[in-house]
Amino acid sequence: MDRVILHYDMDCFYASIETRDNPKYKNRPMVVAGGVVTTANYEARKYGIHSAMSTFEAKKLCPNLLIVYPNKDKYFKESQIIHNLVLKITHKIEFIALDEGYIDITDVIKKYSSKEKFAKTFRERIYKHTGLTCSVGIGINKISAKIASDINKPFGQFIFNSEKEFIEYMKDKKIRKLQGVGEKFEKLLNKDKIFLVGDGYKFSLGELTRKYGKARGELLYLYSRGIDYSPVDYDKPTHSVGAENTYSFPLISEGEITKKLEEVFETAYKRLKAKNFLTKTISIKIKYEDRTTISKAKTISIATYDKEKLFEYVQEIFNEIEEKRNIKLLGVTFKNLVEFSIRQLSFNYKTLWE
Ligand code: TTP
Ligand code: MG
Secondary structure, rough: OOOEEEEEEEEHHHHHHHHHHOOHHOOOOOEEEEEEEEEHHHHHHHOOOOOOOOHHHHHHHHHOOOEEEOHHHHHHHHHHHHHHHHHOOOOOEEEEEEOEEEEEEOOHHOOOHHHHHHHHHHHHHHHHHOOEEEEEEEEHHHHHHHHHHHOOOOEEEOOOOOHHHHHHHHHOOOHHOOOOOOOHHHHHHOOOOEEEEHHHHHOHHHHHHHHHHHHHHHHHHHHHHHHHHHHOOOOOOOOEEEEEEEEEEEOOHHHHHHHHHHHHHHHHHHHHHOOOOOEEEEEEEEOOOOOEEEEEEEEEEEEEHHHHHHHHHHHHHHHHOOOOOOOOEEEEEEEEEEEHHHHHHHHHHHHHHH
């Protein structure tokens, strides 16, 4: 049966929240940033300012730039409010980030006169309850919905009704627009004179997989034609909760690293508690100045949310890591989550309260 999938994505999420709470930021170039820009509002984007750029660089591009320090707890809470609102429509939702998610609206849409009407109602509803705008894409699967939500940003919407409409729209767009085509893959494709999505249509599936390997070749062949069978994964429990921070200067001293590790753990832990989860797997991610990234995890036999224990595990894992200097990013993630409920209480009693 044909599916109808919606993707929503909040518009410059952190910046919109800050502007809602401080109207004096309105219509002025502004970023939410510590040492690194997390997001830029649309006025700041006109100067070429974007996420992941250093704040120093951003200020050079726009000397009048307003810089607001991130308040991640606030953004997380806002995200929970949005999640709860969306869950009133259907439970068939896969939240993929604080500010975006996929919704399978195949059944829900039957009650509406049109997809356009539903998308508009959806956006207005989020706005009414949060004072924040989002953009919506409706497609025939996840990839087409995601591309659609980006087309009329901010506070816009776009709809693909078929693979044919998707191909028509995508054929003259840059190949990089396709999900899964990163900077490296793009370079490789450009070398083979594939610049636009349409350039890829000249090659058969066999040719693409021979050239770029099975996974990448198939992805390119299918996604460029708007084919994606992956389900909206609403049944899986939340895979993980966590937090990560990027630093403008690499962390070098042990004291500084310990402090930052504690900070990022605190944020991750708050999120675990807010979601009412216990965890069995604790994972650390580190990115070094030279961009190499490592992660290391530990799985315990009984799920817990004991803060001291969890931090001990984090330290244990961290101590096992050999290279502890020039750290640009630290992340702590809890996986293998178990929802806390009265049922758990009986067999997790010891872990929880000892
Ligand atoms: P995005 O949805 O990628 O960006 P956005 O919502 O700010 O802007 P857009 O209107 O283009 O969707 O990310 C959501 C939030 O995640 C963003 O407001 C800030 C945060 N974020 C970071 O902290 N670091 C990053 O590198 C990116 C890309 C986002
Ligand atoms: Mg967004």
